[in-house]
Amino acid sequence: MTYFHNSLIASALTVSLASSAAYAYESCNVDLSAGFTINASSIEFVEAQGENNDKQRSLYKIVEGKKLFVDNQNIELSAAQQVLVQKYDEKIRHLVPQVRNVAIEGVDLAVDGVNLAFNGLLGKGNNVAADLTKELTLIREEVVAKLSIENGISVGIDGFESEELLGKDFDKRIETAVEKAVLNSMGSILIAMGQQMMTTGDNEESFETRMENFGENIEHEMTARSAVIEKKAEAICLSIAMVDEIEEQLKAEIKPLANTNVFTVTQGHGEENQTTTK
Template sequence: MQTVLISAALLTNSAFAGECHVDFDAHVKIANEQVVVALQDNKQLTLSANEAWLDGKKLSLSKEQQTLMDEYYSRVFNIAPQAADIALDAVDLATKGVSMAFSTLLGEDDQVVQDITGEFSVLRTAVQSQFYAEDGSVRFDSKSMQDGDFIDKEFSQRFEKKVESLVEKSMGSIMITIGKQMMFGGDMDAFEKKMDNFGKDIERQMEAQSDQLEARADQLCYSLQILDDYETQISSSIPELAKLDALRVSYRSDGQK
């Protein structure tokens, strides 16, 4: 169960070590190589490589202003796959942990193990569709995020209930395994030791990967902070974009909010 809880945490904003808080104050969308941002005055900013439009009208920018816009576009466009890769790797890590846990007790071919792996596969597909179109191009829509979560809460709740159901089902399989050990003269001491230690063994094996994920998530938070700073610079430098304020990011390295 500890592995299940860890996996659930990794798939939400707590992947940022519980210290990075990202809020979208306006709609941000990435699709077809364009970045679309809603401004606070209900106007729409559309960006592509080296060009910017405000409500469909191309902006006339100085060299310095264009440099700011290009950097903003590039950072928005690159942060989406960075976030996607972290989320997908978190799912893979969770899948590995849960599979290892129950395979140790029940065997790799047990139906419960296969069912749990299948549910994580469904989750991985859902997360991937948040950030990548069918043709592999980057896409993102801030409306799909709630409270910093990579996946919508309704799906998350359904997934959590399904996994809980499968875990409960696995208890029956574990009891059957124990019964077989008792009835057919198995080494109960060895089996009991296996049950006592499998959680610690898995945690030890996965700890390094979890630390790497956390470090990458912290780097992503730093990238988001820089993007937030660029919004401030743009709104100060370009009068037409004075209402650009789509993103708010805060980070505490000491763990205090």
């Protein structure tokens, strides 16, 4: 019964890809030359140093949205410069709930896909969907906790894929959870499939067709839902591009920041990619 693996499982796993929309989409590439930390009172940009990059040097820090420290030295700002620093601080902070919401919606989409797939196959209240929903809910709670300014956020040069944050394998964790659940419950799944064949009077060929249609319906439903998340991910790209633009203004207006460049955003597709001039 290889069709089960090729259609239904594939459809269930498709939903996990939506979680990666939080930090990976074709129209946007964000490069960071430094990491940064955000808490309720400050944003600090840090550079890794040392033989094993195990030490950090503060590049610059914004305190209370208006005070600027470069290399730990307080920088006197004009009224116009202070407005620019405050705007920069606000735009960076606004990124956090945007990223959190997309990541959470990605996990929620995975939960919906899992329940559509396994409830449709095994019936509502089955242990497979229940166990998997529980595991995905734990991942969701982790996202909420890690993307909380109140708790403090640390972002490495890998951006929101940083090990300090969601991790490079965030979407892979969801996919692995689904695969594990399928493998652990294969016996129950095969029994349920056999019972359905006996109940409906299907032969193997007609049952295979029905299951393939079932898988295609799930994939169609999940694709439609994931399109909404992808739009929100694109909005994140635009927000980061705006942060990049303000950083360029800071470099032009505040001399101690002239040679510091944290954000580089490339937008577009393929050869049409455009990078902000640095």
